Amino acid sequence: MYRNVFDLLSTRIQEYLRATGIYEPTPVQEKAIPKILEGKNALIIAPTGLGKTESALLPVFHRFLEVKPEKGISILYITPLRALNRDMLRRTIDMGKFLGIDISVRHGDTPQHERYRQSKKAPDMLITTPETFQILFTGKKLREALSNVRWVIIDEIHELADEERGAQLSVGLERLEEISKFGFQRIGLSATIGTPEEVARFLGGLKDGNFRKVEIIDVDVEKIIDIDVELLSKSEDEPLLDMSVKRCKELIEQHRATLLFVNTRDTAEILGSRFHIIYRDFPIEIHHGSLSKFSRIEAEEKFKSGSLRALICTSSLELGIDVGHADFVIQFSSPRQVCRLVQRVGRSGHRMGEKSRGKIISLNVDDFAESIVIAKRAMRRELEETEIRMNPLTVLANQIVSIALEYRKIPLDDVYRIVKRAYPFHKLSFDNFMEVVNQLLAERKISLEEGILKSRKKSRLYFIDNISMIPDERSYSVIDIASRKRIGKLDESFVVGNLFEGESFILRGRPWKVVSIDDETVTVTPIKDIGKVPSWVGEDIPVPFDVAQDVGRLRKKLRENKIKELPCKEEDLRKLKEFIDECESFVIPDDKTVTIESNDKIVVINACFGSKVNECLGKLISSLLAQKLGESVKAGSDPYRIILEFARKADVNSVVDIIRNIDPESIDVLLRIVVKNTTTMRWYLLHTARKFGAISSDARDIGLKKLFELFEGTPIMKDAIDRILWERMDIKRTKLVLDKIRKGEIKLVVQRFSPFSEVSREVSRSLSLPRYPEGAIISMLERRLEEKEVELICLNCFNRWKTRVGRLDDRPRCRRCKAIRIGVVTEGFPNLKKRLKDEEKKIVSRVSASASLVVSHGKFAILTLAGRGIGVTTAARILRNFRFIELLRSEEERKRLLKEIWRAEIQYARTRGFWD
Numbered sequence: 001m002y003r004n005v006f007d008l009l010s011t012r013i014q015e016y017l018r019a020t021g022i023y024e025p026t027p028v029q030e031k032a033i034p035k036i037l038e039g040k041n042a043l044i045i046a047p048t049g050l051g052k053t054e055s056a057l058l059p060v061f062h063r064f065l066e067v068k069p070e071k072g073i074s075i076l077y078i079t080p081l082r083a084l085n086r087d088m089l090r091r092t093i094d095m096g097k098f099l100g101i102d103i104s105v106r107h108g109d110t111p112q113h114e115r116y117r118q119s120k121k122a123p124d125m126l127i128t129t130p131e132t133f134q135i136l137f138t139g140k141k142l143r144e145a146l147s148n149v150r151w152v153i154i155d156e157i158h159e160l161a162d163e164e165r166g167a168q169l170s171v172g173l174e175r176l177e178e179i180s181k182f183g184f185q186r187i188g189l190s191a192t193i194g195t196p197e198e199v200a201r202f203l204g205g206l207k208d209g210n211f212r213k214v215e216i217i218d219v220d221v222e223k224i225i226d227i228d229v230e231l232l233s234k235s236e237d238e239p240l241l242d243m244s245v246k247r248c249k250e251l252i253e254q255h256r257a258t259l260l261f262v263n264t265r266d267t268a269e270i271l272g273s274r275f276h277i278i279y280r281d282f283p284i285e286i287h288h289g290s291l292s293k294f295s296r297i298e299a300e301e302k303f304k305s306g307s308l309r310a311l312i313c314t315s316s317l318e319l320g321i322d323v324g325h326a327d328f329v330i331q332f333s334s335p336r337q338v339c340r341l342v343q344r345v346g347r348s349g350h351r352m353g354e355k356s357r358g359k360i361i362s363l364n365v366d367d368f369a370e371s372i373v374i375a376k377r378a379m380r381r382e383l384e385e386t387e388i389r390m391n392p393l394t395v396l397a398n399q400i401v402s403i404a405l406e407y408r409k410i411p412l413d414d415v416y417r418i419v420k421r422a423y424p425f426h427k428l429s430f431d432n433f434m435e436v437v438n439q440l441l442a443e444r445k446i447s448l449e450e451g452i453l454k455s456r457k458k459s460r461l462y463f464i465d466n467i468s469m470i471p472d473e474r475s476y477s478v479i480d481i482a483s484r485k486r487i488g489k490l491d492e493s494f495v496v497g498n499l500f501e502g503e504s505f506i507l508r509g510r511p512w513k514v515v516s517i518d519d520e521t522v523t524v525t526p527i528k529d530i531g532k533v534p535s536w537v538g539e540d541i542p543v544p545f546d547v548a549q550d551v552g553r554l555r556k557k558l559r560e561n562k563i564k565e566l567p568c569k570e571e572d573l574r575k576l577k578e579f580i581d582e583c584e585s586f587v588i589p590d591d592k593t594v595t596i597e598s599n600d601k602i603v604v605i606n607a608c609f610g611s612k613v614n615e616c617l618g619k620l621i622s623s624l625l626a627q628k629l630g631e632s633v634k635a636g637s638d639p640y641r642i643i644l645e646f647a648r649k650a651d652v653n654s655v656v657d658i659i660r661n662i663d664p665e666s667i668d669v670l671l672r673i674v675v676k677n678t679t680t681m682r683w684y685l686l687h688t689a690r691k692f693g694a695i696s697s698d699a700r701d702i703g704l705k706k707l708f709e710l711f712e713g714t715p716i717m718k719d720a721i722d723r724i725l726w727e728r729m730d731i732k733r734t735k736l737v738l739d740k741i742r743k744g745e746i747k748l749v750v751q752r753f754s755p756f757s758e759v760s761r762e763v764s765r766s767l768s769l770p771r772y773p774e775g776a777i778i779s780m781l782e783r784r785l786e787e788k789e790v791e792l793i794c795l796n797c798f799n800r801w802k803t804r805v806g807r808l809d810d811r812p813r814c815r816r817c818k819a820i821r822i823g824v825v826t827e828g829f830p831n832l833k834k835r836l837k838d839e840e841k842k843i844v845s846r847v848s849a850s851a852s853l854v855v856s857h858g859k860f861a862i863l864t865l866a867g868r869g870i871g872v873t874t875a876a877r878i879l880r881n882f883r884f885i886e887l888l889r890s891e892e893e894r895k896r897l898l899k900e901i902w903r904a905e906i907q908y909a910r911t912r913g914f915w916d
Contacts, residue, residue: 004024004025005025005030005033005034006023006025006033006058007012008034008059008062009033009058009062010062012098012099013061013065013067013099016051016098016099017626017910019098020091024304025045025051026050026217027050028044028050028052028055028056028217028351029044029055029058030054031055031057031217032219033055033056033058033218034057035123035217036056036060036368037059037061038770039063039185039188039214040185040213040355041185041213041214042187042188042191042212042214042215043057043157043190043196043199043200043215043216043217044056044188044189044217044397045191045192045193045217045218045219046191046192046218046219046557047191047342047356049098049181049365050219053189054122054800056189057092057095058311060098060185061099061101061667062073062093063151064150064151064690065149069124069150071122071145071147071148072145072148073125073126073145073146073149074124074148074149074151075121075124075126075151075183076149076151076153076176076394077126077127077128077151077152077153077154077155078127078128078129078130078133078152078153078154078155079127079154079156079168080130080155080156080159080160080165080512081131085278086298086608087337089105089314090634093480094497095113095229096124097149101128102124103123103126104125104127105115105127105128106116106118106126106127107131107132110132110162116519119139119141119142119145119236120141122141122142122145122148128158130165130168130470131662133172134170134172134467134695135467137172137175137402137406138405138463141506142164143179143406144174147179147180147181148181148182149180149182150182150183150185151185151422151634152173152176152185152186152187153187153188154169154186154189154203155189156189156593157188157190157199157203158191158193158199158386161198162200162386162387162388163393163469164295164394164469165468165469165470166388166691167389167392167422167424168205168395168399168469169427170202170205170424170425171395171418171419172203172399173186173422173469174419174422175399175406175418180709183892185205185914186203186214188200191246191343191346191762192339192342192343192346192381192383193386194338194339194383194384194386195385195387196218197216198218198385198386198387199386200214200216201214201423201644202252202423203424205375205421205422206420206421206423206426206641206893207421213421213911216717224356225346225354225355225360225379226355226357227341227345227357227358227359227360227361227375227378227536227567228360228375228380228568228569229362229368229371229372229567229572230247230359230360230366230572231362231568231572231575231576232247232361233364237356237861238361241270241274242278243360243365244271244332245271245275245278245463247361248260248310248330248361249275251283251811252284252310252328252330253309254328255327255328255914256327256519257303257306257309257310257325257326258309258326258327258328258329258330259310259311259326259329259330259344259347260282260284260329260330260332261313261314261315261330261335261344261905262312262314263287263335263541264314265289265314265332266288266329266777266907267333268287268312268313268314268687269286270506270768271332271508271711272284272285272286272312272506272510273510273511275312275317282309282531283301283307283309284308284309284310284312285298285303285311285312286311286312286313287299287300287311287313288314289314289315290312291487291488291489294485294486295486295487295488296304304325306325315740321558323818325536326347326348328357328358329344329356329357330357330358330359330361330532331344331361332361332625333361333362333363333371333712334362334367334370334374334543335360335371335541336370336374336541336542336547337384337541337543337544337547338374338377338378338381338382338383338384338544338547338704339376339540340377340541341358342383345357345358345378345505347626348795351352360374360375365429365575365579365905366551366640368576369554369555369576370543370547370551370568370570372554372568373547373550373554374547375567376550376566376567377547377550379429379567380503380643383704384544388423389424389474389722389723389726390424390425390426391424391425391428392424392723393432393435393719393722394426394469394688394692394723394883395424396419396428396433396436397436397439397440397691397692397693397715398466398469398691399419400440400446401414401440401445401446401459401462401463401693402419402463404453404454404459405459405460406454406456408454408455409452409454409683410452410453410688411452411453411835412437412448412453412761413451414426415453416430416433417480422874428723432715433577433713434764439714439715439716440692440693441499442847443690443693444456445458445459445462445694446459458693462693465690465696466690466691466709475489475490476490476495476520476521476522477520478515478521478522478524478628479522479523480512480524480525480526481515481523481524481525487512487524490507490522491787495522495559500514500784501511501514501515501516501517501783501787502783504527507524511526512524512525512526512527513525514525541730542611542612542639543610543611544610544611545596545610545612545613545730546610547610548610548611548640549591549608549611549769550555550591551639551640552590552591552592552593553590553591553598555580555588555589555590555608556590556591556820557892558576559580563577583754583756586751586752586754586755586756587751587758589607589608589756590608591608592745592746592747593749593900594607594746594747594748594749594750595653595658595748595751595754595756596749596750597750597751597752597756597757598652598749598752598753599650599752599757600649600650601643601645601646601647601648601764602643602646602650603641603643603652603655604644604753604756605642605643605644605659606640606641606642606754606756607641607642607737608639609733610639610733611637611638611639612728613729613737614637614638614639614640614641615669615746616639616729616730616731617731617737618637618643618661619635619678620662620670620672620674620734621635621644621655621662622635622644624662625644625654625655625658627653628654628658629646629654631646631647633646633647636670640756641756642876643819652750656748659748660741663737664735664736664738664739665735665741666732667731667738669733671707671725671729672721672725675721675724678720678724680724680728681720681724684720684723684724685707685708685711685716685717685720686702686916687720688716689707689710689711689716689720692716694710694711694716696709702861719857725729731828744806778898781898781902781905782898783865784869785805785898786804786805787805787806787808788804788866789802789804790802790805790810790862791825791864792823792824792825792862793822793824793825793829794815794816794817794819795821795822796813796814796821797814797819799815799816800813800825800829803858805862805863805866808859809858809859810860810888811859812856812859814853820854820855821851821854821855823847823848824850825847826846826863826865826871827843827881830843846872848877850865852870853865853872853876855884856879857879857884857887858884859877860879860882862893863897863901864878864879864897867901867904867905868905869904869905870901870904873891878900878901881900882896882897
C-alpha cells in the first residue's frame with residue numbers, strides 16, 4: 001500500500017518533487033495519477049491553481065521513463081496559444097531536463113532554425129497549438145515522428161470544445177490515430193464546466209461507431225468562493241465612470257494584489273484611461289489580447305514583482321502568468337456567465353486551501369440583479385452547459401483538403417470514415433459530405449478520380465491560407481515613434497473607419513496621436529488629450545437563458561417580499577426593491593410574464609429570456625411585422641428586452657398577434673430566410689467563403705448582393721447561416737418559449753411604458769468618453785479629403801493624371817489642353833477606340849457625369865467624390881443644394897458641405913453590406 005500517489009511514480013520523479021519542495025499531492029493529483037498510470041483516457045476537471053497540469057504530466061513522464069521510446073515524438077501537449085502560462089512552461093522544461101526528457105515548443109513564432117532542428121531530430125515531447133498540430137501532418141519527417149505518439153494532453157480543452165478550432169482539432173486527433181503505430185492515450189485538462197460528459201465525448205471521439213471510454217475526474221474540492229455584489233449609486237455631481245474608478249481604487253488599496261476583470265477590451269481601455277487621468281501615478285496597468293507581447297509581459301512582471309497593485313484584464317486565460325499572489329478579484333459589471341465568474345474569481349486565493357474572494361461592481365439595476373443571480377449560481381456551482389456544434393462545414397472543407405494534402409492520394413471513403421470518428425462530425429451524412437467535396441472540386445482545390453481523392457497544386461496554397469479556423473480580421477501594429485516598440489494592435493475596421501494622421505485614440509489606457517498609417521502599421525506619439533476607444537471584433541458575451549429567467553424570478557420575489565439571503569448589502573438590495581416598488585402600478589416582467597409597452601413609434605417587449613432567445617424573437621417579430629405592414633421595422637435586443645422601432649405610430653396589437661401566432665415548429669425555416677437580410681450576414685458569408693477557399697483571404701470589398709449571387713444554394717451559404725444561428729440564436733429555447741406562450745404558461749401583458757423599458761443601455765452610455773465636438777470632426781474630415789489622391793481624366797483630349805484634392809485649383813483644367821470637362825476615375829477606364837461592352841458604357845457614363853459636376857462645382861465636386869462610399873449619384877444629390885460661387889466666398893457654406901459629406905459617409909458605413 002502506498003503512502004500517497006507520488007509513491008507510484010519513479011524514484012527519479014520523486015527526487016525531482018522533493019528537490020522543488022513538493023511532498024504532498026493535491027486532491028486532483030491524488031485522483032488522476034492512478035487512472036492515467038492505468039492507461040485510461042481521462043478528462044481532468046478542477047478549479048485553477050490545483051495542479052491539473054502536473055496531474056497529467058507526472059504519470060505520463062513516469063510511463064515514458066518506463067517505456068523508454070527510442071525515436072519520434074512520444075508526448076504531444078496541445079494548448080490554446082495563450083493557455084500554457086510561462087511559469088508552467090518553465091517548470092515543465094526544467095522537469096524534462098532533470099528527467100532526461102527532451103521538450104520543445106513549436107508554434108507560429110518558432111524561429112526557422114528551431115523548426116529545422118525539430119524536424120532533423122524530433123523531441124520526446126512537443127508543446128504546440130491546435131493550428132501548428134495541423135502543419136505537422138504535411139512534413140514527411142514530422143509526420144513520421146508523429147506516428148510514435150503515445151500520449152496526447154490537451155490543455156484548457158473547455159476553451160476549444162465549442163469552437164471551430166476544436167472541431168478542427170478533433171479531426172486532427174483521428175488523423176493522428178490513423179497513422180499511430182502504438183495508439184495513444186488522450187488526456188484533457190479543463191476548468192470547471194457544466195457538461196463534463198459532452199467534453200469527454202469531444203476528447204474521446206469514436207471507435208467502431210461507439211464513443212471511446214473517457215474517465216471523468218471531476219475534483220470539486222470545496223474551494224470556498226466568497227463573492228458579493230455592490231451597486232454603485234448615481235450622483236448628480238459625479239459621472240458614473242469616475243465613481244467606478246474611485247470605488248475600484250478604494251478596493252484595490254484594501255488588498256495586496258487585485259485583478260480587475262472587465263468584459264471587453266474597450267472597457268479595459270476606458271477604465272485604464274480614466275485611472276491614469278484621475279490618479280496619475282496609481283500603480284495599475286492594462287492587460288488584454290490586442291496589446292503587444294512586450295506590453296503584456298511588462299505588465300505581468302510588474303504585477304508579479306509587486307510594483308503594480310492591480311491589473312485591468314479581459315480574460316483569465318490571457319494571463320500567461322502564475323497569479324498566485326493575487327488576493328482579490330473585482331469584476332467590473334456583470335460577468336454575464338457563471339463559468340466566467342467562477343474562473344475569474346478562482347484566480348484569487350490561487351493556491352490550495354486559500355479562499356477565493358471577489359466583488360462584482362454593478363452599474364444599474366438590471367446589471368445588479370443579473371450579478372446577484374450569477375454570484376448565487378457560482379457559489380452553488382450551477383454552471384452553464386457546454387454545447388458542441390455538429391457538422392461545421394467550413395471545418396469539414398478545411399480537413400478534406402488537409403487530408404488530401406497529407407496523403408496525396410486516398411480513397412474518398414477513408415476520408416469520410418476518419419472524419420466521422422471525430423465527435424463534432426459523428427452525425428455527418430454522406431450526402432452532406434459529398435456536397436462539400438463537390439464544392440471543393442468546383443473550386444479545383446482537390447481532384448477525384450474513380451473514388452480516389454487527390455491533392456492538387458491549389459491544395460497547398462489553400463492549406464497555407466487556412467491553417468487556422470480563427471476568422472480573418474486584418475490588424476495593424478501600433479508602433480511608438482519614440483521607442484519604436486510595438487505597443488498593441490488595432491482591428492482593420494477601427495483603423496479604416498476612425499483613424500487618419502493627426503487623429504488620437506486610447507491604447508494601454510493612454511492617449512496616442514497618429515503620426516502615419518502604412519499598410520500594416522499605425523505609428524503614434526503619446527499625447528495628453530482624450531481620444532477614441534478602439535472597438536475590437538467579437539466581444540459581445542451572451543447572457544444565458546437560465547440566468548435571465550432567474551433574474552425574472554428575483555423580480556417576482558422582490559415584489560412579493562419573499563427574499564432570502566443574497567450576496568449583497570441590504571442597502572443595495574433596498575435600492576433594487578425601491579425600483580421594483582416604483583413600478584407598483586405596472587405588471588412586472590418576470591420569468592413567466594412578458595410585458596409589451598409602447599411609446600409613439602417604439603414598442604419594448606420586456607422578456608427575461610437571455611441574449612440569444614431575445615435576438616431570435618426580435619428578428620422573427622420585426623420580419624413578420626414588416627411583411628404584414630409593408631414597411632421596415634427596426635429591431636434591437638438585450639437579455640431582458642426586445643426594442644422595435646416603427647416608421648410611424650407603433651402597432652401594439654399587431655405585435656401581440658404575431659407573437660401569439662408564430663408556429664414554434666416553423667421558426668427554423670423562417671430564421672434561415674430572415675438572417676439573410678441581417679447586417680451580420682455579409683461578414684459571416686465572407687468568412688465562410690474565405691475558409692472554403694472560394695474567395696481570396698484578402699477579399700473585402702464584395703457586396704452582399706454579389707456574395708448571394710456567387711454562393712446561393714452552396715454549402716458555403718448553408719454553413720454561414722448555420723453559424724449565425726448557432727452563435728447568435730437559441731432556436732431550441734425560443735421554440736420552448738413560444739410553445740409556453742401558446743399554452744398560456746407565459747403571459748403577454750400590454751401596458752404603457754414602464755421603468756423597465758427605460759433601463760436599457762445605461763452602462764455603455766455611462767462609460768462613453770466625451771465625443772469630439774462637431775467642429776473638430778469637420779476639421780479632421782476636411783484634412784483627410786484634401787489629402788486624398790484622386791485620378792482625373794480630361795474628356796476632351798483623354799489626358800490622365802493623379803494629384804491630391806488639396807492641390808487642385810478652384811476651377812480644375814486639363815494640364816495639356818486646358819479644357820474644363822474633367823472627370824474622376826474610380827475604376828478602370830475603357831479604351832474608347834474599341835466597341836464598348838455594357839459595363840464599360842456604364843463606367844464612361846459615370847465619369848462623364850462626374851465631369852458635369854466638376855464643370856458646375858469645380859474643386860468642390862472632386863472633394864465630395866473623395867468621400868468614402870460617395871458615388872456620382874450621391875455627390876449630385878449633395879451638390880444640388882450648393883452654388884459654386886457661395887462655396888468659394890463663404891466658410892460657413894464650405895462647412896455645411898463637409899457636414900453633408902460626413903452624413904453621407906456615415907450612411908454608407910451603416911449600409912455598405914447591402915451594396916455591390
